[in-house]
Amino acid sequence: MISGVVLSMTWVELNVDTVRARLDKVFPGEFLPPRGEGTFVIDGPLAPEQFFVNSAIAGASGTFFLNSVWDRYTEVSDFADHIADEKLRAAALVQEAWLSVDLIHDRADPDGAWRFIGKTLAEFAPPDAAVLVVSYDRTLYFDDDVRRRLANGEAL
Numbered sequence: 645m646i647s648g649v650v651l652s653m654t655w656v657e658l659n660v661d662t663v664r665a666r667l668d669k670v671f672p673g674e675f676l677p678p679r680g681e682g683t684f685v686i687d688g689p690l691a692p693e694q695f696f697v698n699s700a701i702a703g704a705s706g707t708f709f710l711n712s713v714w715d716r717y718t719e720v721s722d723f724a725d726h727i728a729d730e731k732l733r734a735a736a737l738v739q740e741a742w743l744s745v746d747l748i749h750d751r752a753d754p755d756g757a758w759r760f761i762g763k764t765l766a767e768f769a770p771p772d773a774a775v776l777v778v779s780y781d782r783t784l785y786f787d788d789d790v791r792r793r794l795a796n797g798e799a800l
Contacts, residue, residue: 646747646754648761648794649721649777650786651739654770655714660685663695663710670767670795674701697745697764704760704797707749710768717742717777727783736775736783743768759797766795776800 664685668675674683683701688694688709695710718724718737727733745761765776769786776786778800784790793800 645779646757646761647744647777647779648758648765649717649723649742649744649780650765650769650773651717651736651742651775651777652770652773652786653738653740654772655741656712656743656768656770658695658710658712658768659692660687660695663697666767667697667764670763671699671701671704674699699760701760704756704763705753706747706757706760708757708760708764709744709746709748710764711742711744711746712768713743714741716740721777721780723777723780723783726781732775732783732785735785736777739774741770743770755799758799762794762800763797766791 664675664678683699686696688696693711693713697708697710699705724733724736745764747757773786775783776790777783
């Protein structure tokens with residue numbers, strides 16, 4: 645699975661309109677005006693915490709879930725058990741909210757999917773974002789350099 649999860653102390657409250665507007669900042673003209681096919685956003689099955697995002701953007705395409713949850717990520721994942729660095733594990737365990745972008749269509753271009761995920765996380769991650777979990781098997785500190793690299797579509 646191609647996925648990125650940002651852990652923070654701050655929950656990011658979203659609705660379909662704010663998701664569209666913020667995605668349109670990152671990908672101008674792609675999400676506004678709202679549409680029902682091509683590139684679009686609708687509520688996901690776990691609304692109001694989840695949004696279904698379809699991107700037909702060249703070089704950043706795929707079908708995704710964007711989740712914003714006010715709970716510890718350890719409630720749904722054992723990712724922290726695989727963090728060797730004690731300080732990083734401790735930082736991850738205390739975070740009280742998480743925001744993720746997950747590819748849900750396996751026929752997408754992996755590089756393009758990651759580009760969409762990275763740019764979206766860079767835009768939506770709150771200022772106090774502390775930890776980034778990449779595809780459930782790699783965890784690193786979320787700092788200004790990581791945010792910049794994600795916003796630029798760079799691989800980490």
